[in-house]
Amino acid sequence: MASELIDKYMRPEHLPHIWCPGCGNGIIMRDVAQAIENLGLDHDKVVIVSGIGCSSRAAGYMDFNTIHTTHGRAIAFATGIKLANPELNVIVLAGDGDISAIGGNHLIHAARRNIGITVVVFNNNIYGMTGGQYSPTTPRGEKGTTAPYGNIDRSFDIAGLAYGAGASFAARGSVYHVQQTISYIQQGISHKGFSIIDVADICPTYYGRKNKKGSAVDMMKYQRDNAVMQDKAVTMTAEELKGKVVIGVLAQVNYPEFTKEYQKIIDRLGREAEERERS
Amino acid sequence: MAQKKLVLNSAWCKGCGICAAFCPKQVLAISGEKVAIVNQDACIFCGQCEQRCPDYAIYIEDNEEVGNQWVRPY
Numbered sequence: 001m002a003s004e005l006i007d008k009y010m011r012p013e014h015l016p017h018i019w020c021p022g023c024g025n026g027i028i029m030r031d032v033a034q035a036i037e038n039l040g041l042d043h044d045k046v047v048i049v050s051g052i053g054c055s056s057r058a059a060g061y062m063d064f065n066t067i068h069t070t071h072g073r074a075i076a077f078a079t080g081i082k083l084a085n086p087e088l089n090v091i092v093l094a095g096d097g098d099i100s101a102i103g104g105n106h107l108i109h110a111a112r113r114n115i116g117i118t119v120v121v122f123n124n125n126i127y128g129m130t131g132g133q134y135s136p137t138t139p140r141g142e143k144g145t146t147a148p149y150g151n152i153d154r155s156f157d158i159a160g161l162a163y164g165a166g167a168s169f170a171a172r173g174s175v176y177h178v179q180q181t182i183s184y185i186q187q188g189i190s191h192k193g194f195s196i197i198d199v200a201d202i203c204p205t206y207y208g209r210k211n212k213k214g215s216a217v218d219m220m221k222y223q224r225d226n227a228v229m230q231d232k233a234v235t236m237t238a239e240e241l242k243g244k245v246v247i248g249v250l251a252q253v254n255y256p257e258f259t260k261e262y263q264k265i266i267d268r269l270g271r272e273a274e275e276r277e278r279s
Numbered sequence: 280m281a282q283k284k285l286v287l288n289s290a291w292c293k294g295c296g297i298c299a300a301f302c303p304k305q306v307l308a309i310s311g312e313k314v315a316i317v318n319q320d321a322c323i324f325c326g327q328c329e330q331r332c333p334d335y336a337i338y339i340e341d342n343e344e345v346g347n348q349w350v351r352p353y
């Protein structure tokens with residue numbers, strides 16, 4: 001018994017999923033399905049690629065061509081899939097640890113290359129699957145099992161990081177801001193080039209409990225009450241932005257896309273070989 | 280007229296309370312370990328619950344075929 005959307009795009013025989021009560025992962029997974037539905041993409045032309053983590057289990061629930069790969073390497077697999085078959089819509093679903101810790105190098109180089117894949121980050125600011133270690137997006141001062149007295153490091157802004165590295169589309173959503181997030185995912189999939197949508201997720205079990213953030217409902221209300229739109233955020237100081245959840249499209253630019261540029265080389269070399277044969 | 284219905288799949292509900300918290304009409308409430316529809320008639324089918332339910336346990340069914348049987352074009 002499920003809605004049309006879920007029946008059409010998920011594998012209901014594998015539901016209910018294993019995520020904890022109140023975990024935001026299910027909301028983001030639905031956002032991805034709704035974005036695909038709104039775009040009317042051909043089911044068989046969508047490939048979902050994930051790494052390892054609670055969030056990466058989404059690949060097992062979504063009814064497309066899916067591949068659940070190794071920790072941090074989803075982008076490497078996605079690059080191969082896209083390059084072999086550029087007409088596919090390749091969507092990477094990744095945790096904040098998966099994409100910005102162990103997989104950080106893949107992220108920045110795929111962004112620099114501007115390969116036409118879309119990355120949706122389930123950014124819960126923690127390593128959920130392994131029990132609550134701090135991640136590169138855990139805010140300074142917050143706790144994890146590996147930072148019992150508070151995290152000393154500053155956190156990555158994943159959308160900003162990817163844009164700085166060359167991503168041509170970067171946006172931020174949240175599990176509270178469902179309609180906006182669906183729209184950003186749609187824009188990212190339609191965009192010709194590397195796109196990333198960093199979604200503020202909630203992990204009530206580890207991040208929430210360790211940092212006394214209350215229930216899943218409290219964590220979502222926090223997002224609602226502390227959201228700032230991107231165009232407003234650029235006028236605010238770092239001090240004013242402390243604790244805020246910034247939502248919106250950070251950047252959208254047009255650069256040559258990698259698989260198209262690669263094809264141009266193949267075409268040129270083919271033409272040159274033909275000319276050599278003729279002369 | 281399309282017939283809309285709020286459907287609850289209790290088997291998938293984990294009782295997180297998100298749907299009840301964001302329903303603008305107090306249609307839903309946590310009762311024991313799961314959510315219950317406590318005031319179906321007040322539902323305005325806005326979909327606030329469906330879009331944020333992490334477990335796909337609550338949704339609006341839009342049963343258009345049933346509704347169309349009553350449409351007379353003349």
Ligand SMILES: Cc1ncc(C[n+]2csc(CCOP(=O)(O)OP(=O)(O)O)c2C)c(N)n1
Nearest residue numbers: 053054055071095096097098126127128129
């Ligand atoms: C090569 C390797 N190193 C470490 C691990 C252990 N490990 C599994 S998931 C994970 C981090 C998960 O965090 P994140 O990517 O944020 O996903 P979440 O569970 O929070 O959704 C780690 C370190 C692993 N599976 N493989």
Ligand code: SF4
Nearest residue numbers: 019020023054128203
């Ligand atoms: S541990 Fe956190 S991220 Fe993992 S399923 Fe539970 S709430 Fe979600």
Ligand SMILES: [Mg+2]
Nearest residue numbers: 095096126128
């Ligand atoms: Mg995480």
